[in-house]
Amino acid sequence: MQTYCLLLYAKKTKGNSEMSAIYLRITIDGKRKEISTGKTIKTTEWNSKAGKVFGNSSHAKSFNSFLESLRAKMFESYNYLLNNRKIITCECLKNRFLGIDERKVTLVEAFQDHNNQIKELIGRGFAHGTWERYETSLRHTQQFMMWKYNISDIDVKEINPAFISDYEFFLRTVRNCANNSAVKYIKNFQKIINICLDNEWIIKNPFATYKSKIVITDVRFLTENELEKIKNKVFSTDRLRTIRDIFLFCCFTGLAYSDVKKLANENISINANGEKWIKIKRTKTKVEASIPILPIANEILERYKANVKCVNDEKVLPVLSNQKMNEYLKEIATLCGLDFDISFHTARHTFATTVTLNNGVPLETVSKMLGHSNVQMTQHYAKIQDRKIGDDMNLLKKVLTKKSKIKEIKKTAVNYS
Structure with missing residues (x-):
């Protein structure tokens, strides 16, 4: 049951403790809002227990009558919201009391405002890919509303558990999203709802009873034979040769797409033994990854030292967009006779499993090279093959x-x- 309380209190004015300003404090379900009455009195005149001015003088009677009218007006405003089945929050009650029209916040407005803030913070705590994912989530949400309700937007107050359930159904059927993709889009949507709850644009959480679960999937990685196939394959175009080289570089360094794309000469150092190392702070986790450069990875670096794109971009490899890279990698997988599509992330899993763990590199060392914040994250990447089990x-x-x-x-x- 909702709790409501109104308190009149005095607050000493700045610079003059002998005078106090009178405020109204609304408290609804533990949340507060204050409204200035615009009146000041001598501090000694205020009766804090009674919430009014001491005495029976004409001044005291007039002042207390004014305060009673405020109490009555606030009670009237509360009853109006209650009788008209309006959402009652401190903000709504304050607006009704002051005669301010209730602000209508729409879902697309809240979503777009959030996305615009993410866009402004790219490179300062957020990656470009994060913004793109939320933009995709917004488009899916708009498509759902048009599909289900034939509307382009909706008041956030109208979002209920049925809306969430129908949205998930839309993602899984119309959009044909796999379980994990659907759950991630719903989680993105839930963040927008949480913002609405924090701002009291919504009172009842439509996600209160919602449950979803990410299913842990086995990500494919390349075996030694498959890795050799790609390494030794002769391609007829420079385009595929370059993509293959960058992919192999990641197979032998464990770098993610976002990290190899920004890899510059300043990230490569030489230790006291003359060995080359990659030292880079991961884009995703902000954890520093330390990776010794294996001979095959070093050969690839040397191959692109004079590459025009590398020189102009001041990067060590001519990395294209993630979409293009993955598109060309599918082509490479077909030409090499692989029975599954490979993506840039396949290289990271291949490094963790085939290149390192299955050659006796301890899990803790693999975790450090991958730039993971804990070993549990690495266990998702590194899969022990039967050959390694047999050897052990x-x-x-x-x-x-x-x-x-x-x-x-x-x-x-x-x-x-």
């Missing part, structure tokens, strides 16, 4: 066999003695 178990067999032979020798020695 063969080592165990040798150890157990050796122990068994030692026991046999000791037992024989005891019997002879």
Whole structure:
């Protein structure tokens, strides 16, 4: 049940503690709003317990009558909202009391305002891809409203659990989104609803009973044979050769697309042993990744030292847009006879699994090179292959066999003695 309280109180004025300004304080369900009455009195005249001025003088009676009229007006405003089944918040009650028309906030307006703020903060806490994802979420939301209600926008107050349920159905059927994609779009939408709740544009949370779950999927990575196929494939165009080289560079460094795109000479250092290292703060996690450059990765860097695009952009590799890179990688996968499409992210999983973990590199070391903030994140990337399990178990067999032979020798020695 909603709680409502009105308090009249005095606040000492700045610079003159002998005078106090009188305020109205509205409290609804623990949230407060203050309204100035525009009146001031001597501090000693205020009766804080009664919420009025001391005394029976004509001045006190007149002042207290004014305060009672404010109480009555506020009570009338509250009853109006209650009787007309309006949403009652401190902001709504204050606006009704002051005669201000209730502001109507629409979903597209709130969504677009959020996206515009994200756009302004690109490079200052947010990546360009984040803004693009929210723009895509907004387009899906607009398409849903047109599909379901034949409208282009809606008052945020009208969004209810049924709206959320229908939106998820739309994403899974009309948009044909897989479970994880649908859940991510819903999560983006939920952030907008949370903003509306924080600003008291919505009172009841339409997500209160909503439940969704990201399903952990096994991401494909390249085996050693598949990696060799791509490495040794002869392509007829410079375009595919370049894309293949950049992809292989990421297979042997573990860099994500956003990180290899910004990779510059300043990110490459040489240690005391003359070995080249990549030192880069990951775009996504802001964690520094430290990666020794393997010979094949170094060969690729040397190959593009004089590349015109690299020189002009002051980057070490001529990386195209993520969309173009993934488009050409699908073409490469087909030409190499792979039975699945590869993307830029495939390279990162291949580094974690085929290149490092399955060659005996500890998980903690792989985590550091990937720039993960914890090992649990790395476990999603690194999958142990049967060959590695077999090798590890063969080592165990040798150890157990050796122990068994030692026991046999000791037992024989005891019997002879």
